[in-house]
Every structure is written in structure tokens, then in C-alpha cells.
Amino acid sequence: MEWEVRWPDGRAERVSPQAGEAWDWKPVGPGVYSVRMGTKNVRIETLEGPDADGHVRIRVDGVEHQLQVLDDQMVLLESMGMSAGVETIESAIEAPMPGKVLEVKVSAGEEVSAGDSLLVLEAMKMENVLRAPRDGKIERVEVQVGEAVEKGAVLVTYETN
Numbered sequence: 001m002e003w004e005v006r007w008p009d010g011r012a013e014r015v016s017p018q019a020g021e022a023w024d025w026k027p028v029g030p031g032v033y034s035v036r037m038g039t040k041n042v043r044i045e046t047l048e049g050p051d052a053d054g055h056v057r058i059r060v061d062g063v064e065h066q067l068q069v070l071d072d073q074m075v076l077l078e079s080m081g082m083s084a085g086v087e088t089i090e091s092a093i094e095a096p097m098p099g100k101v102l103e104v105k106v107s108a109g110e111e112v113s114a115g116d117s118l119l120v121l122e123a124m125k126m127e128n129v130l131r132a133p134r135d136g137k138i139e140r141v142e143v144q145v146g147e148a149v150e151k152g153a154v155l156v157t158y159e160t161n
Contacts, residue, residue: 003015003069003070003071003072004069004070004075005067005068005069006067006068006069006070007065007067008065008066008067023035023036023037024036028043031045031046031047032044032045032046033045042060042061043059043060043061043062044058044059044060045058045059046058047059047064050069053068053074054068054069054070054071054074055067055068056068056069073126091136091139091157091158091159091160092154092155092156092157092158093118093130093132093133093154093155093156093157093158094151094152094153094154094155095121095149095150095151095152095153095155096128096130096151097121097123097124097128097151098123098148098149098150098151099121099122099123099124099128099148099149100121100122100123100146100147100148100149101119101120101121101122101143101144101145101146101147101148101149101155102119102120102121102122102127102145103119103120103145104118104119104141104143104144104145105117105118105119105120106118106119106138106141106156107138107141108138108139108140108141109137109138110137110138111135111136111137111138112132112135112136112137112138113132113135114131114132114133114134114135115131115132116131116132117129117130117131117132118130118131118132118155118156119141119143119155119156121149121155130155134158136158136159137158137159138156138157138158138159139157139158139159139160140156140157141155141156142154142155142156142157143155143156
């Protein structure tokens, strides 16, 4: 697998395990690594993230950096104007991409917690589990198993307080 690392100054670098073989990562603590890069040692600490869009905040030898790390799937979806994350608009969960509903895991009136699986959407021959972005009670499930949906189609709505 390859990743694209995007720096705040606009630079983008492709990183792959093969290129990283020369780097020796030694865990020092939770989210902290001592990395040997050729003849140089670097301390890398994960401060926040990554979030659903790949944004991460790290500290390299004491200097903080905000960057974005995207895998190949995220880069492909972005190039097609899509997102890998679940989008929420007010109290509705929308399809992040066109696809086919393979499984519905919730029903109207059900209480869900952030991160719970709501449904499975097949897109580009991959199964994507769409998860609840927040706690709440499901008001309606707008789709059925086998139904084809377009990007932006409302799939599930939350009850509003």
C-alpha cells in the first residue's frame, strides 16, 4: 500500500513500504517513535489524528506539523469528487458515493452511539461500512437492501430534539 503525505506548504510526497524499508521505526511510548533514516535519528510523536480525512498533527524533533495522510483509496475517491467519510448534513446521513445497499443494520426508533454500524454500501466493488457520526435515535431508514443510491442520497435520519 502507498500513501500520499500532504504538507501545509503544498508539497505532496508518495510513501510506500518499499521506500520505508531503509527507515527503522522503534516505538518509545504510545504514539512516539525513534526513527532511524539512513544516518539520522528522528523522534516522531503523534499528537492528534488521523481523522476521517487523514488529517494528523505530529511533532518531529520538537517541531509540530499539521499534515494529511491519504491512502490510495482516499486519493482515488478525492479525484472523483467523493469522500471516504460519512457526511452529515443536519440530522441526515448521506451516501458518500454512488453504490448499492448490501445491509441495513439499524431500524427506526433504535438508539445508536457514535461509531455504530448503520449500513453497508457496496461501491467500486468494495464494501463500505457507514457508521453513526454521533449518538442519537434513528428517526427513519430511507433505503432498503438491494437499492441503488446516488452520491448524496439520504440513507438514515436522526430524530431532532
